[in-house]
Amino acid sequence: MHFARFPRVRFAHLPTPFEPLERLSKHLGGPRLWIKRDDCTGLATGGNKTRKLEFLMGDALAQGADTVITQGATQSNHARQTAAAAAKLGLACHILLQDRTGFTSRDYTKNGNVILDLLCGAEIHRHGGAADMNIEMDALAKDLRAKGKKPYVIPGGGSNPVGALGYADVTMELVGQANAKGVKIDHVYLATGSAGTQAGFVVGMAALNSGIPTMGISVKQERAKQEADVFALAQRTEAHMGLSGVVKREHVVADSGYVGPGYGQPTPGMIEALKLLASLEGILLDPVYSGKAMAGLIDHVRQGRFAKDSDVVFIHTGGAVGIFAYLDTFESNA
Ligand SMILES: *Cc1c(COP(=O)(O)O)cnc(C)c1O
Numbered sequence: 001m002h003f004a005r006f007p008r009v010r011f012a013h014l015p016t017p018f019e020p021l022e023r024l025s026k027h028l029g030g031p032r033l034w035i036k037r038d039d040c041t042g043l044a045t046g047g048n049k050t051r052k053l054e055f056l057m058g059d060a061l062a063q064g065a066d067t068v069i070t071q072g073a074t075q076s077n078h079a080r081q082t083a084a085a086a087a088k089l090g091l092a093c094h095i096l097l098q099d100r101t102g103f104t105s106r107d108y109t110k111n112g113n114v115i116l117d118l119l120c121g122a123e124i125h126r127h128g129g130a131a132d133m134n135i136e137m138d139a140l141a142k143d144l145r146a147k148g149k150k151p152y153v154i155p156g157g158g159s160n161p162v163g164a165l166g167y168a169d170v171t172m173e174l175v176g177q178a179n180a181k182g183v184k185i186d187h188v189y190l191a192t193g194s195a196g197t198q199a200g201f202v203v204g205m206a207a208l209n210s211g212i213p214t215m216g217i218s219v220k221q222e223r224a225k226q227e228a229d230v231f232a233l234a235q236r237t238e239a240h241m242g243l244s245g246v247v248k249r250e251h252v253v254a255d256s257g258y259v260g261p262g263y264g265q266p267t268p269g270m271i272e273a274l275k276l277l278a279s280l281e282g283i284l285l286d287p288v289y290s291g292k293a294m295a296g297l298i299d300h301v302r303q304g305r306f307a308k309d310s311d312v313v314f315i316h317t318g319g320a321v322g323i324f325a326y327l328d329t330f331e332s333n334a
Pocket of ligand 1: 047048049076077159191193196198290319
């Protein structure tokens, strides 16, 4: 893996810290839990999309773009990080936000990520739950081209083979940190949604021949569909990297037992996970992704899936500003 071959703009704060979760591990009675702080990548409160955007924005600039377009749910962390990256690079930014939860509170529709999109200078276009967001993005791109602009379209979540490079790259960083600390990683947990994070990660872990298994906790759809999406993107990502046959179907494992009623819908496990991490570690998870992923990890610990002396790493993918969109949820459960 040699990522200097790909266009890239550097704005992430890297490497992100790799730290023990001592009080959480003690509270749960083992295994040793560790956290990879990809919530600290630095771009307008950071998160996992920043690593993808280094490659996506590099590609946009290489193609001479002056405008970027992307889409996501109303409280999209990806949209917010894209708006911030575009601001830093002096590109115009159009964000298409889709209502995927039906939540109508002022906090949900305007606070959290949304106010940050606006502060970063992005133009927001709102769409209903039934819209085909790829068609909407293409229509806007066509419009802008007719006006003489050079738009670059970034898929939802930045999840294509270019964006996924960011999460193949992180595997070298994480395994290097673990080697330096003498931590033998037994399992890695992360949230999986639009699939680019897990796809890039499993390609990187396989290319390193690390032997470290990854568990993706699904935040929106059932296991078979999520695994199929991740595996398909992983195969396209390795091809983009000039590799073939590296990632195997069995490397892709997801668990959809923690989605609850649906994408962005709070669950008791998510609320418990946010409270535990905040009160024991001073770490803020988010209600949509990392909170549900941590709920899955905590439940797997309680099921006794890990030996007490094993080392399990949680990738914190960011999103804590989403807490401010869920004031109702946390106020009534604080
Ligand atoms: C987007 C996102 C994820 C999921 O990453 P995908 O690449 O979309 O699967 C996880 N956590 C947070 C906070 C995110 O914003």
